[in-house]
Amino acid sequence: MTPSPDPDPPFPTFADVLAADRRLDGVVRRTPLERSAWLSQRAKTDVLLKLELSQRTGSFKLRGAYNAVASLSPEARARGLVTASAGNHGQGVALAATLVGCRATVFVPADAPETKRRRIAGFGGDVRLVDGGYDDAHHEAEAFAARTGALYVHAFSDPAVVAGQGTVGLEILRERPDVRTLVVPVGGGGLIGGIGVVARAMGSGVRIIGAQTHETAAMHASLAAGRLTSPDYGETVCEGLSGDVDERSLALAMRVVDGIVLVSEDEVRRAIRRLYVEEGVVAEGSAAVAAAAVMQGALDGAEGPAAVVLTGGNVDARRLAGILCTDD
Known part of the structure; x- marks a missing residue:
C-alpha cells in the first residue's frame, strides 16, 4: 500500500518554493538587487542589497x-x-x-x-x-x-509561509547565480529557512549567515544549545526579531544555516544611519541588523559576491528621526 502523503509536511521543498513563485506572480514585486559600494569596501568583496523594504506592505x-x-x-x-x-x-x-x-x-x-x-x-x-x-x-x-x-497563519513555521519567503532567495540566485554568501536577518526563522531551502537546491556551497542582536537571540541560543532555548529579551529596535522559535523552525535552521552573527543595538542604529546616508534607503532595525553584521565583520574572509537581505522599512517617524539625529 502506498503511504498517504503527510498532510502537514515539516519543511517546504524547492518545488514548493517554485510553486509559491508562480502563485505570487503579479501579487508581489520583484525587488531590486543593488550593489552597495560602502559595504563592498568594508567586506572587501562585492556586497549586494536585496531591497525588500520596497516590497508591497514595506516588507518581505x-x-x-x-x-x-x-x-x-x-x-x-x-x-x-x-x-x-x-x-x-x-x-x-x-x-x-x-x-x-x-x-x-x-x-x-x-x-x-x-x-x-x-x-x-x-x-x-x-x-x-x-x-x-x-x-x-x-x-x-x-x-x-x-x-x-x-x-x-503562523508567522514563521507554516510550510506555505516559509515557501513564500523562500522566493526572496530564488530571485537573488536567479539574478546573480554567482552569489556565494547570503546574510539574512533572523527572528523566528521563516525567511532564512526558506532562503536556505533554495540555496541548498540552487547553489553549490552557498553559505547562509543569519543576523540577530543580543536582545533578540532566540535562534542563536537554540542553535548553540541544540534545543529550544528562550533567552532573556531586552529592549530592542528590532522588534520584528524578538520572540521564541519553535521545533519546526529550529530543525530547518539546523539543516540550512551555517551560522548566526550577533550585533549590538547600537550597531543596528549605526547601520540604519549608514544605510540612509550611503544608500538613501530607510531600513527598520529588523532589516538593518544584516548590514550591521557586515559592518562588524560577518563577511571577513567569506567568499563573495554576497547578498544582504534588507527585509523591511516600516519604522515610526519619531524613532527614525531620533536615530538619524544621533552622531556615531
Missing part, C-alpha cells in the same frame, strides 16, 4: 502570507484568519486576506510601532492589542483560533 512578509492564504480552500478561508505579529507579518496577512476576500484578525503587542498597527488596519485587518511581547500575542491568537474556529 507579504510573500509568505499570500502564499499561505492563497493556498487555502474557499471553505478554510471562510472560517476567517487569525495571526500574531510584531507588525509586518500582520500587514501581509491582512492584505492577503483582503485580496482573496476573507477576514483577518491580527494580535500584536501593545507596544508595536504605531506605523505597523495603523497599516494592518489600513489593509483590512482587525487589530487586537496584547500586553507583553510577540509570544504573548501568539498565545492570544492561538486561543482566539481555538475559540472561534478561525485558521491560524
Whole structure:
C-alpha cells in the first residue's frame, strides 16, 4: 500500500518554493538587487542589497502570507484568519486576506510601532492589542483560533509561509547565480529557512549567515544549545526579531544555516544611519541588523559576491528621526 502523503509536511521543498513563485506572480514585486559600494569596501568583496523594504506592505512578509492564504480552500478561508505579529507579518496577512476576500484578525503587542498597527488596519485587518511581547500575542491568537474556529497563519513555521519567503532567495540566485554568501536577518526563522531551502537546491556551497542582536537571540541560543532555548529579551529596535522559535523552525535552521552573527543595538542604529546616508534607503532595525553584521565583520574572509537581505522599512517617524539625529 502506498503511504498517504503527510498532510502537514515539516519543511517546504524547492518545488514548493517554485510553486509559491508562480502563485505570487503579479501579487508581489520583484525587488531590486543593488550593489552597495560602502559595504563592498568594508567586506572587501562585492556586497549586494536585496531591497525588500520596497516590497508591497514595506516588507518581505507579504510573500509568505499570500502564499499561505492563497493556498487555502474557499471553505478554510471562510472560517476567517487569525495571526500574531510584531507588525509586518500582520500587514501581509491582512492584505492577503483582503485580496482573496476573507477576514483577518491580527494580535500584536501593545507596544508595536504605531506605523505597523495603523497599516494592518489600513489593509483590512482587525487589530487586537496584547500586553507583553510577540509570544504573548501568539498565545492570544492561538486561543482566539481555538475559540472561534478561525485558521491560524503562523508567522514563521507554516510550510506555505516559509515557501513564500523562500522566493526572496530564488530571485537573488536567479539574478546573480554567482552569489556565494547570503546574510539574512533572523527572528523566528521563516525567511532564512526558506532562503536556505533554495540555496541548498540552487547553489553549490552557498553559505547562509543569519543576523540577530543580543536582545533578540532566540535562534542563536537554540542553535548553540541544540534545543529550544528562550533567552532573556531586552529592549530592542528590532522588534520584528524578538520572540521564541519553535521545533519546526529550529530543525530547518539546523539543516540550512551555517551560522548566526550577533550585533549590538547600537550597531543596528549605526547601520540604519549608514544605510540612509550611503544608500538613501530607510531600513527598520529588523532589516538593518544584516548590514550591521557586515559592518562588524560577518563577511571577513567569506567568499563573495554576497547578498544582504534588507527585509523591511516600516519604522515610526519619531524613532527614525531620533536615530538619524544621533552622531556615531
